[in-house]
Amino acid sequence: MHIAGRVDVNDLPKICPLLSRKTVPRYGENQTRVVEVGGVRFGGERPVVIAGPCAVESREQTLEIARAVKGSGADMLRGGAYKPRTSPHDFQGLGLEGLKILREASLETGLPVVSEVMDTRLVEQVAEYVDMLQIGSRNMQNYPLLIEAGRSGKPVLLKRGMAASLCEWLGAAEYIANEGNLEIVLCERGIKAYSNGEYARFSLDLNVIPAAQAETFLPVIVDPSHATGVSTMVEGASRAAIEFGAHGLIIEVASDRLDAAKPRCDAAQAITPRTLRRIIHFVESRPAHAPEAIHVAHWPLPAAV
Amino acid sequence: MHIAGRVDVNDLPKICPLLSRKTVPRYGENQTRVVEVGGVRFGGERPVVIAGPCAVESREQTLEIARAVKGSGADMLRGGAYKPRTSPHDFQGLGLEGLKILREASLETGLPVVSEVMDTRLVEQVAEYVDMLQIGSRNMQNYPLLIEAGRSGKPVLLKRGMAASLCEWLGAAEYIANEGNLEIVLCERGIKAYSNGEYARFSLDLNVIPAAQAETFLPVIVDPSHATGVSTMVEGASRAAIEFGAHGLIIEVASDRLDAAKPRCDAAQAITPRTLRRIIHFVESRPAHAPEAIHVAHWPLPAAV
Amino acid sequence: MHIAGRVDVNDLPKICPLLSRKTVPRYGENQTRVVEVGGVRFGGERPVVIAGPCAVESREQTLEIARAVKGSGADMLRGGAYKPRTSPHDFQGLGLEGLKILREASLETGLPVVSEVMDTRLVEQVAEYVDMLQIGSRNMQNYPLLIEAGRSGKPVLLKRGMAASLCEWLGAAEYIANEGNLEIVLCERGIKAYSNGEYARFSLDLNVIPAAQAETFLPVIVDPSHATGVSTMVEGASRAAIEFGAHGLIIEVASDRLDAAKPRCDAAQAITPRTLRRIIHFVESRPAHAPEAIHVAHWPLPAAV
């Protein structure tokens, strides 16, 4: 019984020769290739914390949250200008106006900004306003989009598809790398499982962090907001991700002051700036990685096992 | 404990008001809106059988299979000119040349042809050569592509994402409908489950057929090739799908004569023309739906339950 | 990266040497070993239809349904005397009294009866009253129970665990076989998947039918009631299962007359005797397997593929 389309991690050198540790031995068994975005170093001495609103809904809301995020000690700003929504009748984001607001928020706070792009024809536009392009879960296998993101010259945050295998995820990253762009950061954001919807939105899959780190030298961060879908779980999920070796976090934050005006998407998973501060305090109070050894802390240390 | 992003089938009137039976009562509880493609009627008196090669690999191979498919009694031709592949280093399809070969095969056999489009910028090009656009599983939530397909004026075959919920699938269809295009056919093609890879490629999810038919008036067909990934399972899966109420099948076929030259993708799931003939014989030997009642045969018949 | 506990179908000769086609070649590539239960032949010329109430709730209800089931043409009676329930505060079945009622219904209708046993200490008791022991999904890996069922001398209906792999399922069957009892019938009953609860109770996994039949000579039947959890899906699921090569069906039936008194478990998935008659008519109107070739109809026929 031969099954079509079956691949496993042993096929990665063929699927992603530009990204596999086996075919690119210069990073050894556990070094991470640092991706720099406006001075922020993914895979560097400290985990990176990206935070911001789910969607850019207004200038006031975005600046308010950006300042709070900055005040909490975050490294980077996030916010959606183009929003992929299950229904065309839902709020689709402010588009170009949203990008301009993000740019302003970035300038004011000094935080580099990442935002999602969904359309090949808008890659250039989005790249003009942001420091890092995000490819969302729904588009992880939108290959023309990956190719355009690769050609943009911008660093790319590649979210894992909602049910992507590790091979599919790294194969998607290879489309970006194949355009000569290695400035790629992977992002685990929860997977589909039978348990979805009972007590969490998705199933946070932390096992994939060390597995990805064993197969490739790209940094891997975690989105605890989508992976849980429950605001009171975000802090625990963040700490867990860092302890399991994640190189950073991307977190949705709502405003304290604007709470009367509920966010127009995913309100239930946004945390307050106060919780964000606690998370960042946790991240910062851990010992830094030694600068001469930018490596994955807990993976794989054969001598110690 | 509130979970973000949680929707269920009761939300469908809001997610897809153009496609839900509740908001579009003219099709009643069980009538299907017929989608016509070059004389072929999806949702009509008889299930439709689409067949052809996985990928267009050469003129010779495609014409050979197209003639065999025609000889087997199929209603429509399929074939990939642009192929979404896990790795950028895999064969990506012949592109425009492939489309021209498909057009030739269609003209020679008289069979309308469906082919996948992955890039918004190529929708117009693909639409010029084919009778029906296919949106593949990986792009089910590529909303700009759905919008362009909606605007193309062509009927659209919308495959279900590999882990899409019914709400996500119908929400994706709504993006097409929202552009004024109701010529949409849904296609179940197997879902991700823990069992994938042990004895089949995906998990054929036939339960979704009556469920989709209960919620919307769009025709629903099944792809038994990808849903099993095993050529010897395709015939059984095809028969099962038809008995569970599918309005048609889309099947990958390999050539008898060219078997020395293995197809360049998914060889293990392609059947021979001889098996295709048996499947079509099975489909044709069943009683037709009465013309005055284009309906879903086994779903929901409250009187009979 | 070595993963503990990883097995695949190539390990089946080691996991279940008493049941694997590779280690027990006498049934060839596609013959099924017939299991006889009171004259009913699983794996014989015709698919077997078992039907009856979810639970034995009273003498009146059970006799009523048993007569209707007999009148519909079913081959065997089912009914739960000991019911495994998610909560200890739910109705747990009538126990010994239920077994006596089942025996009476069996005697009156002439139908052999199958009922679930959950407790090693009750195997002897249940075996005294029924013709076939059922091991339920929750107990598929209750090895002491499998061993006792194997020793009972009774045929055993072994349901697949809700998330069992094929290897785990056949490994469980091997525990029965290892006690010298090969009178085993496998039963697929739906698996856990991300889609559960949205439009169906479980995900009916028909791909496992030909896969199981390729690996072992045991008959495989399907439970469309639990696999869908929706009464209006049961007929379609039954037809689909038969067309995909199932050797039979086990179906939950409710009473027409007693509908005021709702069944105390799983009412939403029980069909009426009228629907059962249509299913049985469908099964009987198909051509019988030739008696000299007790085989799996649609699986694997290498010559024809």
Add this chain to the structure above:
Amino acid sequence: MHIAGRVDVNDLPKICPLLSRKTVPRYGENQTRVVEVGGVRFGGERPVVIAGPCAVESREQTLEIARAVKGSGADMLRGGAYKPRTSPHDFQGLGLEGLKILREASLETGLPVVSEVMDTRLVEQVAEYVDMLQIGSRNMQNYPLLIEAGRSGKPVLLKRGMAASLCEWLGAAEYIANEGNLEIVLCERGIKAYSNGEYARFSLDLNVIPAAQAETFLPVIVDPSHATGVSTMVEGASRAAIEFGAHGLIIEVASDRLDAAKPRCDAAQAITPRTLRRIIHFVESRPAHAPEAIHVAHWPLPAAV
């Protein structure tokens, strides 16, 4: 479309009235009921670490590992005397002899011991030798076994089924509670997901920790060995579980000295005593919960969110 058997967390007060925070308000929104086992306090000031061999294979191996586990600072000893195995032809454990060895190891080290029981008829025997009974994943819904464990008077470690919902898990615990035994500790051990086998054995589901803690006052620990199946992942998974609020860990350990003699089950997931020491150092270096507030650290703290 009504689906049979559908429950959600809102049904927990009916499913498990003895264990739900809603029906047993005395533990408030976040206090945990401490379960004491030979002086070890689950749900107390510090997370509990249980460690030991997968299976008791010999007196020498078990005493060797028990001493190493004690030396590493673990709180409790684990070891399998009766082993549930996929095939009856695999090593099934030493049985009573294994229990005696565990007792000896417990006496020598002063560590209380937990071991699995699979058979109702052996509950009394196992309870005689161990301090805590373990119900394994395969038997989470073996209700007669749960009832006997409840009656044994011993504390019970209840592993989550491989694909159990939270409702099913707490429903199983209720069977124990219903016998008057509230000395129950829950244990998450990885769930079945589409990704199993690609890079890990199961999918470690940490989201369920705060969810379980929100619904019940029982302590919840994590088994990082089975949840990953990869020895080099165990340390990261352990740290992550603790940071996500787990009340403890249960870890499989292999011997340094005896490594020539590979363990007879699940070798690939066992860690060395040295790695265990690092994990325990991590656990001990965290601030203790304040004694007056035995609570779940990161869940749900509405004031802080």
